[in-house]
Amino acid sequence: MADQIDIEKKERSAEEAASNNFIHNIIERDLEQKTYGERAVHTRFPPEPNGYLHIGHAKSICLNFTTAMKYGGKCNLRYDDTNPVKEDVEYVDSIEADVKWLGFQWDERLWASDYFPQMYECAVRLIKKGKAYVCDLNADQMRDYRGTLTEPGKDSPYRNRSVEENLRLFEEMKAGKYADGEKVLRAKIDMASPNMNMRDPVIYRIAHAEHHNTGNEWCIYPMYDFAHPLEDAIEGITHSICTLEFEDHRPLYNWVLEELEWVQPPKQIEFARLNLTNTVMSKRYLKALVDDGSVEGWDDPRMPTIAGLRRRGYTPEAIRDFCERVGVAKANSMVDISLLEHCVREDLKEKVESRHVIMDPLKVVITNYPADLTEEMELENNKENQALGTRKLPFSNELYVEREDFMEVPVKKYFRLFPGNEVRFKGAYFLTCTEAVKDADGTVTELRCTYDPETRSGSGFEGRKVKGTIHWVDAKTAEKIKVRAYDYLMIENENGETILNPESGREFEAYAEPSLKEAKAGQRFQFFRHGYYIADEKLCTEEQKVFNQIVGLKSSWKK
Ligand code: ATP
Numbered sequence: 329m330a331d332q333i334d335i336e337k338k339e340r341s342a343e344e345a346a347s348n349n350f351i352h353n354i355i356e357r358d359l360e361q362k363t364y365g366e367r368a369v370h371t372r373f374p375p376e377p378n379g380y381l382h383i384g385h386a387k388s389i390c391l392n393f394t395t396a397m398k399y400g401g402k403c404n405l406r407y408d409d410t411n412p413v414k415e416d417v418e419y420v421d422s423i424e425a426d427v428k429w430l431g432f433q434w435d436e437r438l439w440a441s442d443y444f445p446q447m448y449e450c451a452v453r454l455i456k457k458g459k460a461y462v463c464d465l466n467a468d469q470m471r472d473y474r475g476t477l478t479e480p481g482k483d484s485p486y487r488n489r490s491v492e493e494n495l496r497l498f499e500e501m502k503a504g505k506y507a508d509g510e511k512v513l514r515a516k517i518d519m520a521s522p523n524m525n526m527r528d529p530v531i532y533r534i535a536h537a538e539h540h541n542t543g544n545e546w547c548i549y550p551m552y553d554f555a556h557p558l559e560d561a562i563e564g565i566t567h568s569i570c571t572l573e574f575e576d577h578r579p580l581y582n583w584v585l586e587e588l589e590w591v592q593p594p595k596q597i598e599f600a601r602l603n604l605t606n607t608v609m610s611k612r613y614l615k616a617l618v619d620d621g622s623v624e625g626w627d628d629p630r631m632p633t634i635a636g637l638r639r640r641g642y643t644p645e646a647i648r649d650f651c652e653r654v655g656v657a658k659a660n661s662m663v664d665i666s667l668l669e670h671c672v673r674e675d676l677k678e679k680v681e682s683r684h685v686i687m688d689p690l691k692v693v694i695t696n697y698p699a700d701l702t703e704e705m706e707l708e709n710n711k712e713n714q715a716l717g718t719r720k721l722p723f724s725n726e727l728y729v730e731r732e733d734f735m736e737v738p739v740k741k742y743f744r745l746f747p748g749n750e751v752r753f754k755g756a757y758f759l760t761c762t763e764a765v766k767d768a769d770g771t772v773t774e775l776r777c778t779y780d781p782e783t784r785s786g787s788g789f790e791g792r793k794v795k796g797t798i799h800w801v802d803a804k805t806a807e808k809i810k811v812r813a814y815d816y817l818m819i820e821n822e823n824g825e826t827i828l829n830p831e832s833g834r835e836f837e838a839y840a841e842p843s844l845k846e847a848k849a850g851q852r853f854q855f856f857r858h859g860y861y862i863a864d865e866k867l868c869t870e871e872q873k874v875f876n877q878i879v880g881l882k883s884s885w886k887k
């Protein structure tokens with residue numbers, strides 16, 4: 329069995345080299361050979377509703393839905409709810425919202441727990457065929473009997489119970505006669521199999537627990553490896569795409585359907601799960617962050633959840649593009665998060681309007697500009713997309729610029745403000761810094777400048793060239809906004825361990841051009857020279873706008 333998997337692994341990697349999507353190659357061969365007769369390709373996305381979906385799930389969603397779309401097939405949304413754990417309608421609602429937001433629509437929305445009666449019937453059929461037995465070994469004993477990777481296991485003393493006895497005991501398990509863990513139903517396969525999953529795996533266990541869907545109807549529940557192939561088969565799934573950890577479970581997946589003589593059984597295909605740098609993708613870990621208050625909630629803009637990415641300002645287009653670029657691989661690897669950032673930058677580049685925002689203000693007073701005059705400057709909304717038009721910005725004798733756009737003693741190649749230097753104020757005039765006003769500690773509190781009326785932007789002035797261009801806002805009409813800037817939620821410490829970044833978020837006040845007062849929740853902008861930002865969908869009010877940083881302007885991603 330292990331050899332078989334090895335051979336397949338080699339074949340697959342050769343296939344993978346020949347195509348950028350080996351899954352599509354498999355499907356095309358099945359279509360050619362009519363493996364599924366006239367049936368259309370049918371995939372499914374099977375989340376367990378025990379948390380919010382994350383970017384790893386987005387990869388699986390994109391793959392399952394786009395594969396179905398490509399071949400004119402169908403894709404189900406199936407809740408894999410065979411565990412009687414507490415689940416929340418909140419999770420179910422969020423999963424549906426996330427799938428839709430990503431741009432996909434399922435054909436059917438189904439619950440695996442609806443198949444409990446059929447699964448039970450299937451287990452009974454296996455017992456009748458002599459392919460399953462009730463075992464009384466406890467968990468410790470079972471481990472001892474199981475053997476190791478290098479040694480075969482031993483048969484359970486209960487392995488040769490008669491069909492009649494097994495049927496009776498299984499019936500009694502179902503009727504609630506036994507306590508949790510007292511008995512299990514096992515598949516009768518091969519205790520010497522080199523594949524540990526085939527050493528008489530447990531397929532039903534006792535759990536006296538209430539199920540969200542079936543209540544107390546059942547006290548036995550099917551194990552994943554038995555339930556999943558049946559869920560797929562019952563729904564008529566043709567290609568069951570899952571992650572690599574399940575590769576060694578495939579022989580069991582196939583065994584279940586073979587023993588039940590399923591016609592045209594679904595085919596499990598594994599691909600490498602998405603791993604991202606600076607990101608933890610485990611619902612359990614993410615839930616702990618939510619529960620212990622490390623983050624604002626599942627939709628905290630730093631979270632790798634789809635809800636978090638949405639609130640952060642990521643677009644569905646960017647996430648789909650990212651998943652496409654990552655591709656499907658047969659070997660696990662780590663994808664650099666800068667690729668995701670690159671994708672959102674690419675998507676927003678020509679879509680959003682630019683605005684002036686001063687994050688760390690330094691006042692500028694123009695000494696030769698009339699104190700009672702305010703002009704309207706016309707600025708392009710998007711240099712790369714003229715269709716986005718222009719907007720007006722007030723300009724007066726008092727402005728704010730970024731503190732870092734001034735240096736009293738300039739370093740080499742510094743072309744911005746320093747005493748005596750002339751700089752272009754974006755969309756306005758050329759200004760020359762004449763003096764830096766300081767407080768008692770020597771901190772610069774204000775810059776005095778003069779402007780040249782000849783140099784007004786758009787006037788066709790070509791007299792002098794200046795090297796530096798900076799942005800500004802009018803101090804008299806500036807809108808105070810809140811900005812939430814982010815660093816990665818997860819970082820590596822000096823021992824190379826991934827830890828929670830103690831400083832992953834920072835909130836501060838900034839001065840914005842007045843038009844941002846009109847920003848609508850969820851609206852995205854480029855803050856000129858800073859990056860992309862979104863008006864937070866929850867925190868923005870009429871009086872106070874709050875913006876989340878989506879991503880900076882510069883890419884650290886190398887093609
Ligand atoms: P987690 O470990 O985060 O709880 P999970 O795999 O248990 O994730 P499920 O709800 O069972 O979560 O997953 C639904 C589907 O999403 C499965 O088919 C699973 O393989 C897929 N999936 C989960 N994480 C990733 C990932 N990082 N990359 C690709 N697919 C993933």
Ligand code: MG
Nearest residue numbers: 374375376408
């Ligand atoms: Mg799971």
